[in-house]
Amino acid sequence: xxxxxxxKMSAGWNGQLDVVAGIxxxxxxxxxxxxxxxxxxxxxxxxxxxxxxxGQFKSGKSSLLNAVLGETVFPVGVVPVxxxxxxxxxxxxxxxxxxxxxxxxxxxxxxxxxEFVTEAGNPGNRRRVAVVDVFTPALADWPGLRLVDTPxxxxxxxxxxxxxxxxxxxxxxALVTVSAERPLSDEDRRLLAEARETAPRVVxxxxxxxxxxxxxxxxxxxxxxxxxxxxxxxxxxxxxxSSRVEPERYVRRLREAVFLPVIQNAAKERLAARDxxxxxxxxxxxxxxxxxxxxxxxxxxxRQRLRAAVLDESVSAAVIRDELRLAGQRVCEEARPKFEKxxxxxxxxxxxxxxxxxxxxxxxxxxxxxxxxQRYETWMAERLTAELTPLxxxxxxxxxxxxxxxxxxxxxxxEAFRDxxxxxxx
Numbered sequence: 071x072x073x074x075x076x077x078k079m080s081a082g083w084n085g086q087l088d089v090v091a092g093i094x095x096x097x098x099x100x101x102x103x104x105x106x107x108x109x110x111x112x113x114x115x116x117x118x119x120x121x122x123x124x125g126q127f128k129s130g131k132s133s134l135l136n137a138v139l140g141e142t143v144f145p146v147g148v149v150p151v152x153x154x155x156x157x158x159x160x161x162x163x164x165x166x167x168x169x170x171x172x173x174x175x176x177x178x179x180x181x182x183x184x185e186f187v188t189e190a191g192n193p194g195n196r197r198r199v200a201v202v203d204v205f206t207p208a209l210a211d212w213p214g215l216r217l218v219d220t221p222x223x224x225x226x227x228x229x230x231x232x233x234x235x236x237x238x239x240x241x242x243x244a245l246v247t248v249s250a251e252r253p254l255s256d257e258d259r260r261l262l263a264e265a266r267e268t269a270p271r272v273v274x275x276x277x278x279x280x281x282x283x284x285x286x287x288x289x290x291x292x293x294x295x296x297x298x299x300x301x302x303x304x305x306x307x308x309x310x311x312s313s314r315v316e317p318e319r320y321v322r323r324l325r326e327a328v329f330l331p332v333i334q335n336a337a338k339e340r341l342a343a344r345d346x347x348x349x350x351x352x353x354x355x356x357x358x359x360x361x362x363x364x365x366x367x368x369x370x371x372x373r374q375r376l377r378a379a380v381l382d383e384s385v386s387a388a389v390i391r392d393e394l395r396l397a398g399q400r401v402c403e404e405a406r407p408k409f410e411k412x413x414x415x416x417x418x419x420x421x422x423x424x425x426x427x428x429x430x431x432x433x434x435x436x437x438x439x440x441x442x443x444q445r446y447e448t449w450m451a452e453r454l455t456a457e458l459t460p461l462x463x464x465x466x467x468x469x470x471x472x473x474x475x476x477x478x479x480x481x482x483x484x485e486a487f488r489d490x491x492x493x494x495x496x
Contacts, residue, residue, distance in 0.1 A: 083344070083345075086348060086352070087106075087109050087110070087113070087351075090106070090348070090351050090352055090355050091106045091110075093355050094106055094355065097358070097359070097362070099354075099355070102351060102355065102358075104236050104237065105239040105268070105347060105350065105351045105354065106351065107239075107240075108239040108240045108268075108347055109344060109347050109348050109351060111240070112242075112343055112344035112347065113344070115337070115340070116214075117340065118159060118214055118215065118216040119214055119215055119216065119242040119243065119332060119336060119340060119343065120157070120216050120218050120240050120241050120243070121215055121216065121241075121242070121243040121245065121328070121329070121332070122218040122220055122237075122238070122240070122241035122243070122244055122245065122269075123135055123217070123218065123220065123245045123247060123275075124220050124223075124234065124238070124241070124244055124245065124246050124261060124265060125222065125223065125246055125247030125248065125249075125258075125261070125275075125277075126222055126223050126224045126247075126249070126255070126257055126258065126261075127221075127222025127223065127225035127230070128222060128249075129222065129247040129248065129249045129277055129278075130247055130249065130277035130278055130311075130313060131152070131220065131222065131247050132144040132145065132146045132151060132152055132219055133146050134245075134247065134275065134277060134311055134313055135158070135217055135219050136313070137311075137313040137317040137320070137321055138217065138321050138324065138325075139158065139206065139209070140208055140321075141206070143158055143183075143204055143206060143208075144158075144183075145183060145184045145187060145188050147188075147190075151188050151189060151190070152188065152189075152219055152220065152221045152222065152230070153187060153188055153189040153192055153193075153195055153221055153227065153229075153233075154186060154187040154192065154195060154199045154200075154201065154202055154221070154233065155200075155201045155202070155218065155219075155220060155221070155233060155234075155237050156187045156201070156202045156203075156204065156219040157202070157203050157204065157216050157217065157218045157219075158203075158204045158205075158206055158208075158209060158216065158217045158218075158219075159204070159205055159206075159209060159215070159216045159217075160205070160207070160209040160210050160212060160213055160215075161205025161206055161207065162205075162207065162210075163205070163207065164180050164204075164205070164206050164207070165177060165180070165204070165205040166178045166179065166180040166182065166203075166204055167202070167204075167205070168186050168202050168203075169199070169200045169201050169202070169203070170197070170198055170199055170200055171198040171199070172198065180204065183202065183204065186199050186202050187199070187202050187219075189227060189230070194227075194229060195229060195233075212329060212333060213333070214333060214336045215329065215332065215333060218237075218240075218241070220233075220237060220238075221233050221234050222234075223257060223261060224257050235264070238264060238265065238268060239268045239347060239350075239351075241265065241268060241269045242269060242270070242271070242332075242339060242340070242343040243269060243271045243272075243273070243339075244265035244266075244269040244271070244272045244273070245273050245275050245328070246258070246261055246262055246265055246272065246273070246274050246275065247275045247277045247311075248274055248275065248276055248294070249278050250276055250277065250278045250279050250281055250282050250290060251278060251281065253276065253290050253293060253294055254293070254294055254297050254298070259301055262274070262298075262301075262306070263301075263302070267346075267350045268347050268350050269343070269346070270339070270342035270343055270345075270346045271328070271332070271339070272306060273306070273307045273308075273309060273328055274294065274298065274306050274307065274308045274309070275308075275309055275310075275311050275324075276291065276308055276310045276311065277311050277312070277313075278312065279310040279311065279312050280312040280314050280315040287310060291308055291310070294308050307327065309323060309324055309327060309328075311324065390483075390487055393483050394480065394483060397476075397480055397483060400479070401472070401479065404472070404475075405472045408468060409465060412461070412464070412465055412468060413465075416461060420457050420458075420461075423457065424450075424453055424454070424457065427453060428449075428450075428453075431449060
């Protein structure tokens with residue numbers, strides 16, 4: 071694939087992302103927005119690589135990160151603590167930056183971190199915090215990396231689980247913690263499968279190994295190796311870790327096995343991350359569109375079957391049109407004689423008055439034949455209007471009666487149609 075000068079993303083990759091992002095917007099696939107944003111972020115060559123620590127609640131994620139940093143940055147406790155995505159990156163001084171869901175940003179005293187990221191200080195994320203960033207000199211030797219603490223999965227706090235799943239597309243490296251107390255549960259397998267969809271580098275961290283003897287640790291590691299290969303068809307790296315007993319030894323091994331290779335090959339890691347994320351995004355779009363097409367096809371087929379079952383010959387449009395046309399003809403046939411009788415009974419009197427008035431007015435008209443004819447037409451129109459207007463008012467009760475009869479007749483047709491339609495639907 072041809073690359074642009076200056077290390078920018080390839081034209082083909084950007085083109086694919088534009089197409090997929092357009093599909094996400096057009097069909098309002100809002101659940102894919104985090105994945106689109108993650109791909110867009112990785113299109114920058116200076117984008118930080120997020121090393122996310124993922125796992126079930128109380129699996130030692132925050133303690134692990136504190137051990138890696140060599141200082142207590144992430145709050146820990148005996149109950150599920152982390153409620154908001156919290157990131158640590160290199161900085162010249164210790165700074166806490168809070169980004170809210172509405173886009174506003176606030177810098178706060180680092181000592182207040184628990185107010186924003188813990189369930190106790192921010193229950194249910196009532197502060198509407200999107201992410202909290204901690205900048206610390208402790209990561210000065212790890213440029214380009216950002217350590218991410220995520221809310222634990224599987225606790226009673228459902229919003230914590232939702233926040234972690236929504237953020238996972240951003241991970242470039244996934245460190246999945248598995249507690250030595252309950253190695254590789256079904257939830258751990260599902261989490262690993264999800265992480266492998268969007269992160270090119272996935273490592274299993276076996277935490278709390280200080281609870282095991284050396285022989286027990288060897289047994290658990292063998293079990294993990296075998297189970298992971300059986301579940302995923304590949305061998306995933308498994309690193310033991312303890313934040314209580316000799317944490318420096320485990321941190322050193324983690325640094326050598328994960329952090330240093332990522333830092334030394336940052337550009338390559340970034341390319342791998344953006345490629346796997348775009349591939350996952352494309353698959354997700356295809357799945358959504360396929361489901362949408364199948365649903366539309368089923369709806370169309372169901373609609374046609376329903377239409378055929380409901381709109382049979384007894385309720386066909388042609389039958390209804392014929393019934394309404396015949397009813398209209400019947401109304402006209404019955405109404406005309408009644409109006410004619412009303413008008414014919416008064417015809418002689420109207421003709422007599424018009425004739426007498428015309429005889430009188432003719433004596434006042436002068437001029438040639440054309441003028442006389444024009445005057446006659448104008449006068450006759452005005453005179454007949456004056457004579458027939460009272461007759462129209464007189465016929466109003468009859469018209470209302472006939473209209474009511476017509477309405478009843480048409481209503482009976484409609485009710486019969488509705489009854490037949492109802493029987494077919496049942």
